[in-house]
Amino acid sequence: MSFRNSSRMAMKALRTIGSRRLATRNISVMSRNIAASTTRFAPRLTTPMVQSRGMRVMDFAGAKENVWERSDWPREKLVDYFKNDTLAIIGYGSQGHGQGLNARDQGLNVVVGVRKDGASWKQAIEDGWVPGKTLFPVEEAISKGTIIMNLLSDAAQTETWPKIAPHITKGKTLYFSHGFSVIFKDQTNIHPPKDVDVILVAPKGSGRTVRTLFKEGRGINSSFAVYQDVTGKAQEKAIGLAVAVGSGFIYQTTFKKEVVSDLVGERGCLMGGINGLFLAQYQVLRERGHSPAEAFNETVEEATQSLYPLIGKYGLDYMFAACSTTARRGAIDWTSRFYEANKKVLNDLYDNVENGNEAKRSLEYNSAPNYRELYDKELEEIRNLEIWKAGETVRSLRPEHNKH
Ligand SMILES: NC(=O)C1=CN([C@@H]2O[C@H](COP(=O)(O)OP(=O)(O)OC[C@H]3O[C@@H](n4cnc5c(N)ncnc54)[C@H](OP(=O)(O)O)[C@@H]3O)[C@@H](O)[C@H]2O)C=CC1
Ligand SMILES: CC(=O)[C@](C)(O)C(=O)O
Ligand SMILES: [Mg+2]
Ligand SMILES: [Mg+2]
Numbered sequence: 001m002s003f004r005n006s007s008r009m010a011m012k013a014l015r016t017i018g019s020r021r022l023a024t025r026n027i028s029v030m031s032r033n034i035a036a037s038t039t040r041f042a043p044r045l046t047t048p049m050v051q052s053r054g055m056r057v058m059d060f061a062g063a064k065e066n067v068w069e070r071s072d073w074p075r076e077k078l079v080d081y082f083k084n085d086t087l088a089i090i091g092y093g094s095q096g097h098g099q100g101l102n103a104r105d106q107g108l109n110v111v112v113g114v115r116k117d118g119a120s121w122k123q124a125i126e127d128g129w130v131p132g133k134t135l136f137p138v139e140e141a142i143s144k145g146t147i148i149m150n151l152l153s154d155a156a157q158t159e160t161w162p163k164i165a166p167h168i169t170k171g172k173t174l175y176f177s178h179g180f181s182v183i184f185k186d187q188t189n190i191h192p193p194k195d196v197d198v199i200l201v202a203p204k205g206s207g208r209t210v211r212t213l214f215k216e217g218r219g220i221n222s223s224f225a226v227y228q229d230v231t232g233k234a235q236e237k238a239i240g241l242a243v244a245v246g247s248g249f250i251y252q253t254t255f256k257k258e259v260v261s262d263l264v265g266e267r268g269c270l271m272g273g274i275n276g277l278f279l280a281q282y283q284v285l286r287e288r289g290h291s292p293a294e295a296f297n298e299t300v301e302e303a304t305q306s307l308y309p310l311i312g313k314y315g316l317d318y319m320f321a322a323c324s325t326t327a328r329r330g331a332i333d334w335t336s337r338f339y340e341a342n343k344k345v346l347n348d349l350y351d352n353v354e355n356g357n358e359a360k361r362s363l364e365y366n367s368a369p370n371y372r373e374l375y376d377k378e379l380e381e382i383r384n385l386e387i388w389k390a391g392e393t394v395r396s397l398r399p400e401h402n403k404h
Helices: 005-016 018-033 075-081 094-105 119-126 136-144 154-169 207-217 232-245 254-267 272-287 292-312 317-323 325-354 357-366 371-383 385-396
Strands: 049-054 055-061 061-071 087-090 111-112 147-150 172-175 195-203 220-228 247-252
Touching: 055 220, 075 232, 087 094, 087 136, 094 111, 094 195, 094 207, 094 371, 111 136, 136 154, 147 232, 154 357, 172 232, 195 232, 195 254, 207 220, 220 232, 220 254, 232 247, 254 272, 254 325, 254 357, 272 292, 272 325, 272 385, 292 317, 292 385, 317 357, 325 357, 357 371, 357 385, 371 385
Parallel strands: 087 111, 087 147, 147 172, 172 195, 220 247
Antiparallel strands: 049 055, 055 061, 061 247, 195 220
C-alpha cells in the first residue's frame, strides 16, 4: 500500500469523526514526522490563555477548557479551608485507601467508615487508622463526618443507601468519585437529599496511583462535577477536596459525562479493549508457530516497557518517530483497519453504557455476597493463561528481581 493510499484511508476514517480540519491536521502531522528525527520532540509547554487565581483556561486542540491546579491550594490554605470539617471516607478499597491517606497526610481531619472486621477494616488498621478514634463502622463514621465521601463499591452504595441516607443531614456535603449512583438512580434508588451539596471528584487512575503520585510530590489528573449546589460553595469545595485527596490538575465535567466516559474507557482502551487486543495478537502468533517468550515480548513486554511509555511522555507521533521507517510505514497503513473494526465495538459499548445495561450488569454481579470470591476465580483464570504465565517468566529476568 502506498503512503498516499494509506493516508487517504486514514483520512477517510478520521473524517467520520466529523472534523475534516482535525483529520487533515493529524495526517499532515503524521507524514511530517515520518521524516523527523526524534530530537525534534523536546517537551513543549502550552501557555495558558487566561491566568486567573485558581483557574486557567487552556486550549485543548482548539477547544477551550478550564483547568484548576493544586499549586493554588497550598497545605496551609487546605487546612484552613477545611478546619471545621471532618472528612468521612466510607469504604476503604483502592480509592478509600489512596484518598484517605493523602488527605490525612495533608493535615485534614479524616475518619474512615467500613463494615467491622471485613477485609477493609483490617487493611485500614494496617494503614494506621485507629478503631474508635479514626476508624468506625459505616453509620458511625457518617454521623461524625461533615463531608461524606462515599467510596464504597458502586453496588455497595446502592445496597447501603437506605441505612446511610438518614445520616446525610442538612449542612453536610455528599461526595462521590463516580457519577454512577446518582445518574443511574432508576436502578440504584439513590436520590440525594435536596438540602446538601452533592459533588464528585473522580481521579482518572487507580487509587494505588492516587497514592504513589502524591507520595512522589506529583498528583493525579482528576475530574470534578457539581450535581447540587445548596451553599453556593459546592464548586470551590470540590476543587479543594480534589487537591486534598491528591489531585494535581483538575478538570470540569458533569456527573453524566463522567460516568459514561469512565465506563466506556475502562471497558475499552484502558482495560477490556487492551486485554482483547493483547490476547488476540498473542494467540495468532502462537497458532502460527511462535514461542511463548517471543509472542509475549512482541505483544506485551515491548508495549509496556518501551513503546507505550514513549506515548505517555511525548505523544504517539514521538513513539512512531522513535521506531523504524519500516515499523512506521506498516503501523500507519494498518491503523485504519483497526480503527474501523474497533469503532463499531466502541459505539456498541457506548450504547450499552448510556442505556444503563452496563450499570445493571455491574450492580447485579457486584451485589452477590460472594463477589470477591467470584472475581478471585476469574482473576486466577487470567493469571493462569499462557500469555501471563509467560509474562511472569519474562518479568522474573528483570534486573530488579536479581538484587539480593
Ligand atoms: N478503583 C479505582 O481506582 C477507582 C474507583 N472509582 C470509584 O470510586 C468508588 C470506590 O471504588 P473502589 O475504591 O475501587 O472500591 P471497591 O469497588 O473495591 O469497593 C470496596 C469497598 O466497598 C466495601 N463494600 C463492598 N460491598 C459492601 C457491602 N455490601 N456493604 C458495605 N461495604 C461494602 C468494601 O468493604 P469490605 O472490605 O468490608 O468488603 C470496600 O471497603 C467507586 O464509586 C468507583 O467507581 C473512581 C476512580 C477509580
Ligand atoms: C481506575 C479507574 O479510573 C477506573 C478504571 O475507571 C476504575 O477503577 O473504575
Ligand atoms: Mg476511571
Ligand atoms: Mg471506573
